[in-house]
Structure formats: C-alpha cells, structure tokens
Amino acid sequence: MIPRPHILFIDGLPGSGKSMAAKAVGGHIHNSRVFTEIASNHPLLVGTPDPVGAGFVDIHETHSADSFAAAALRKLEYFLETTGDDTLYVFESHPIQSTVRVLFQLGAPRMTISHFWLHFQERLEYVQAGLIYFQENNPLEAISEIARKRDPTWKSYLIELTQRSPWMQSRALSGLEGVDQMLVEYASLVDHLVDLWRYPILKLAARPESYEQRTDALTKWVAESIIPSSRS
Known part of the structure; x- marks a missing residue:
C-alpha cells in the first residue's frame, strides 16, 4: 500500500497566530514539513505572494x-498524486486565507465558493487531513487591533x-468603510464553510487569554487526531 501524507491546515484571520502555531506543530511532530503562506516553495498556492503578504493584489488580472x-484544485491534485510518503505536511x-479569500475577493458567488469547498474536500478523501481554525467573534475589532500593532505598510x-x-x-x-463591510461578509462566509468541514477539526479562539495554553492544546490534538501516536 502506497503511504499517503498527513495534512494539517491551520487557518484564521490575519494576526490570529497561524504561523506561530504552524511552527510549533513542526517543532513538536517528528517528520513534518511546514509551509507558511508566503513560502516560495509552497506546493498549493496559485500565483506568487506579494512582498507584504499572500493577498494576491493583482490576481484578478490573470x-x-x-x-x-x-x-x-489542480495544485492539490498534483500534490496528492506526487507525494507518496507519511510526512505530516x-x-x-490554507485553504481559507490563501484560496477561499481570493475567490471571495474575485467576486465569486457564494454558491461557487461552496462548490469549491466541496470539491476541495472530496480530493482529500483518501488522505488523513485535519483543520485547526482560529475563530474570531469580532473580526472588525481584531483587524483594528492588528493594524495598530503592525507596520503602517500592512494597513495600506x-x-x-x-x-x-x-x-x-x-x-x-x-475606503475603510468598504474594508469593514467586506471583512464582515467574508468572516460570515468562512464561519459557514468551517461548519461544513467533514474531517477532523479543532476550533480555538483567535485571541486566547493564553497563547501558550492554546499551543499546548493544538499540538496535543494533532498528535492524537491527525497522526499515529508513534510519530510524535
């Protein structure tokens, strides 16, 4: 039997600690590979990330x-067809911020995005896949907080x-009014899609009281739910 990869997606709004969580999992799990959203060798990204982030400002031009x-979907299919090992990736x-969000900003109808979400999951049928989602109850407050903490270039x-x-x-x-409206509608869409995820999922607070406790919880969950215990 050909070994199949184990895949873990870590997603949520900007500033929710996704990269920190991904690195923690990579450091905790033996035989794992971590791809951040702007990794130059990211096998699932469509297009090249912008210098500031993976927003794909000009994606509508292509x-x-x-x-x-x-x-x-082709990127995912190729990755699954050519990755025949038991590594945890x-x-x-991904797939929300770097794919669903792009479809949303491209103006895709909600039905089109829902169909993509279904087809994406269908391709994971024979893979051990899980999703860690950092849920945000107040996306406007969260983005304002992030904008205050980050360099002004990020807000621009x-x-x-x-x-x-x-x-x-x-x-x-x-302007900012348009940004707020877009963010609220996007966050609502994502919460709906996350509820339709049919594989193992762990929902955690995007802005927890203790990031250390959150990291402990998610690394334990990955070891128990996504990979065999002998791998951790």
Missing part, C-alpha cells in the same frame, strides 16, 4: 474566480488589496 478555483493560511496593503478587488469594485465601495 484569473477569474472559476479559473482560480480550477487551478487551486502543515499548511498555514490591506486597503489596496480590498479596493482593487472585483468584490469591492462591483459594489462601488471604497
């Missing part, structure tokens, strides 16, 4: 929503990303 969804900000990048998106332009929105 892809429609349909072509992007098809390309993302950890993908930060966020505004440029949203204003140039087909989603924003089709609604004649602009």
Whole structure:
C-alpha cells in the first residue's frame, strides 16, 4: 500500500497566530514539513505572494474566480498524486486565507465558493487531513487591533488589496468603510464553510487569554487526531 501524507491546515484571520502555531506543530511532530503562506516553495498556492503578504493584489488580472478555483484544485491534485510518503505536511493560511479569500475577493458567488469547498474536500478523501481554525467573534475589532500593532505598510496593503478587488469594485465601495463591510461578509462566509468541514477539526479562539495554553492544546490534538501516536 502506497503511504499517503498527513495534512494539517491551520487557518484564521490575519494576526490570529497561524504561523506561530504552524511552527510549533513542526517543532513538536517528528517528520513534518511546514509551509507558511508566503513560502516560495509552497506546493498549493496559485500565483506568487506579494512582498507584504499572500493577498494576491493583482490576481484578478490573470484569473477569474472559476479559473482560480480550477487551478487551486489542480495544485492539490498534483500534490496528492506526487507525494507518496507519511510526512505530516502543515499548511498555514490554507485553504481559507490563501484560496477561499481570493475567490471571495474575485467576486465569486457564494454558491461557487461552496462548490469549491466541496470539491476541495472530496480530493482529500483518501488522505488523513485535519483543520485547526482560529475563530474570531469580532473580526472588525481584531483587524483594528492588528493594524495598530503592525507596520503602517500592512494597513495600506490591506486597503489596496480590498479596493482593487472585483468584490469591492462591483459594489462601488471604497475606503475603510468598504474594508469593514467586506471583512464582515467574508468572516460570515468562512464561519459557514468551517461548519461544513467533514474531517477532523479543532476550533480555538483567535485571541486566547493564553497563547501558550492554546499551543499546548493544538499540538496535543494533532498528535492524537491527525497522526499515529508513534510519530510524535
């Protein structure tokens, strides 16, 4: 029997600690590989990340929503077909931030995104896959908090990303008000999709009282639910 990879997706809104969690899992689990959202060798990304982040500001110049969804599924299929080992592959900000969010900013109808989510999961049928999702109850407050903590360049990048998106332009929105509306609708969509995830899932607070306790909880869950205990 050909060994199949174990796949862990770690996702949530920007600033929720996804990269920190991914690195913690990689350091805790033997025989694992971690891909951050801007990794140059990321096997599942469609397109090249921007210098500031994986927002794909110009993705609408090369892809429609349909072509992007098809390309993302092909990337996953190729990865699964060519990866025949029992390594734990950890993908930060995937498949939500780096794929679903892009479909959303491209103006894909909710039904199109739901179909993509279904097809994405169908391709994982013979793989041990899990999702850690950092859930945010107040996305507007969270983004404001992140913007205060990060370099001003990040806030400018966020505004440029949203204003140039087909989603924003089709609604004649602009500025921070448009960003807020887009974020609220996106967060609602993601919460709905996460509820439809049919493989092992662990939901944790995006802004926990103790990040150390959250890290302990998620590494324990990965060892018990995603990989055999002998691998940890």
